[in-house]
Every structure is written in structure tokens, then in C-alpha cells.
Amino acid sequence: MPKRVADVMSHRVISCHPQTPIRRCARRMRENDVSALIVLDDDGYLAGILSQTDLVTLRAYRPEWEEMVAEHAMIRNVLTVTPDTPLEEACDLMARLRVHRLVVVEEDENGKHPIGVLSMTDVVREMAEGDESANA
Template structure:
């Protein structure tokens, strides 16, 4: 029987708020040695995602570069976040990553008006799962 996302994902999610300065986002990624942060609202619902690549691209984009010190997570976050549920199969999650050419999906659970991030599944996690077979 195929494993479920909830069995393989990294549980817990490091987050920031829309108003978090990009310098703090970069610092948190560097200190925690992570490649992405989930952006949440005041209710803890997911509203976006920022990856290391998003930070680098923003730094290189002249319009952002000129105003770097004033930028927040809300300015550079991606809002079209690919998400899966803990009870989705690894095959479903892997296929999504392949089709969308992304390195991670956020694992979410329904929470009233939104979705709460409960984990992250990365390409590295998928490779580890394959190696277990």
C-alpha cells in the first residue's frame, strides 16, 4: 500500500506574516537552514509562500532592489501555492511537483475560512520515500 503524505512530510511549518521585513525572512531561512517560509495571516491560515529563489529574484529585480529595505513578505510572496492534504498519496504529491516543476508542496488542513499549514513535503522527502521501497 502506498504511503500517505502525512507519513512522509516534515511536520510543523516555519511561518512569517505578510508584514515581516524581507531581511527577517532571509535571516530566518538562513538560521533555520530552510528553503522556504509559509506566509500566514492573523488566524494562522496560509496566504502565500516565499522561497530562497523568490528572495534572490526580488533582490535582482531593479524595482525591488531600489526599495529593498522597505520590502515585506507580502511584496514578494507567491500566492498560488501548491498544497496537498495529509491523506493524499505520495504519488499524487509527486505528480503535482513534477507537473508544476516545483521543489515542495505545503501540506494543509481545512480550518474554517482557510487552510492551516501542517507540514511541508519536499523533493528530498520524495527521494527518501522512494529509497525506502
Template sequence: MKHLRTVDDVMTHAVISVGQDTAFKDVVEALRMWNVSALPVLAGDGRVTGIVSEADLLLDARDTDPHRATTAERLMTRPAVTVSKDATIPAAARLMARRHLKRLPVVDGEGRLIGVVSRGDLLKVYLRPDADIAAEVRELIMYQLIPRGSAEIHVHVASGVAHLYGSLTDPTLEDVVVRAAGTVPGVVDVTADFTVPVAS
């Protein structure tokens, strides 16, 4: 069962980029050829130094001195917003939403480009089969959270909604179990119907 937890699990490894010395016209051609709106700009050692986008090109083209910025290095926006391959999917999604970005370059510990992650890539987690999600929720709850024999919990997942039911010996565990189930990749909501002891 594939657990989609980090950017590394969903990113695209084949990435189109340009070098710092790439000419204005060649940047335009690369954007057109690969049907993308922005490209990472790399230094000679593969580090991401900026992003050059259609917006950057259009701003330069409107300048009173046309094409004054003749290379990707002069055109690009810096510093580039990047994400680590070890970043969690929710963390990457928050960064993308906060910065209003459609995709992020993925870098290693040295800042070198190793992939790209898009909004669509991050949404792959919600395409997981319900059976896989249920198995992971069950494993998390029954083998990591709940002491053996202290609860009987059943898990059913339909369209990403996890339905938890059964009995708990400790009523304080209900909130913990529900919150934990909600952290499993692919879960869009959690409902619970537990039998718990009534305090005397």
C-alpha cells in the same frame, strides 16, 4: 507494519514559516538560519497565503526601487501550491514534478499549515524493507483480490522488485494481479511467472 500511503505518513510536522508582516531582512535571515530556499507565508489564522522564496527576494532586490516590497506579503508568490495531508504519495510527487517544486506545504481542510513534504520525504517509501513490501503485496492479492482457493501465488521482493509466481485458475487474473502489486508503496517493478490453464 507501517503502510506509507499518504502525505501524512511521510511529512515533516515541524515547519518554519513567516507571517505576512515579516520584514524583508527577517525573511532573508530565516531562510539562512534554517538553510531552506522558500518559506510558507501565513495569515493570522494559520492559513497558507503564499510562498516567499530566494528567487522572490532576488527579484525584488534587483528592482529599480530597492526593497519596495518590504514584507513577506508583498514579496510572496500567490496562490501557494499546497497539498492535503490525505493526498497519496504518488499524487504529491506528480504535483511536485509538474510545478518543479522541491517541497510542498501540507494543509488541513481549512488551508492551515500542518507540515511540509519534500522530495526526500516522498522517496522514503522506497526505503521500506523488502519483507514489509512482500507482506503487503501478499495481503492485497490473496485476501482482497483473489477468491480463497482459486489461486496459489507466491511473492518474493528483492530491492523493491516484486516477483510473483504460482498458479492461477483464471488467466484473466494475471494482469489484474500484476497491476495491483505495482500499486503497493515501495514496489519499483513487478515480474510474474504464473501457470495458467490452457484454453481447450
């Protein structure tokens, strides 16, 4: 049976609010050993994503970065998949669009609720844990 995103994804959603100060976002990434934060609105729906790359870019080009908040640097057009998305389809999306992660969501009439993340690290881990007997 083909694997689905749910079989490989991380169920941890490390998040912040759009009004979270940038320094606090950086601290949260470091403390949780993640390279991106999922930005959630007041109702817990997906508002954006903020990556280490976004923070470094902000630091490089915006002298006032210390006064800024997550919504100033976050990406609003977030690539998402559902838990039932075939893993091959998710990998194709990541490879074609050259993104490091996809946010896994459940959608309702009010928006997208993040339930996990599928990262390149998750995919490589799954590849490494494949059929060990093939190498015996």
C-alpha cells in the same frame, strides 16, 4: 499499503507574517536551514509562500528590497495537499508543475491551516530509505 503525504512530509512549519521585513525572512530561512517560509495571516491560515528564489529575484530587480515585506514577494496561489493525499499523486503534481514543495494543510470553513511541508528532499529521502534488502 500505498504511502500518503503524512508518511513522508516534514511536520515543521517555519513561517512568517505578511508584514515581516525581507531581511528578517532571509535570516529566518538561514537560521532554520529551509529554502522557503510559509506565510501565515493573523489567524494562522495560509496566506502565501516565500522561497529563496523569490528573495533572489527581489534582490536582483528591486533596489528597494530592504524596505519591502514578505507580502511584496510571496506567491499567493500556493499548491497544497492534505496529509491523506497519496504520495504518488503529490509527486505527480510536483513533477508536472515543476515545484520543489507542497504545503500540507487541513482545511476548515475559514481557510487552510498549514501542518507541514512535502519537499523534493523529503521524497528523495523516502526513496533512499526504501527496501534496503533489494540491494543486498
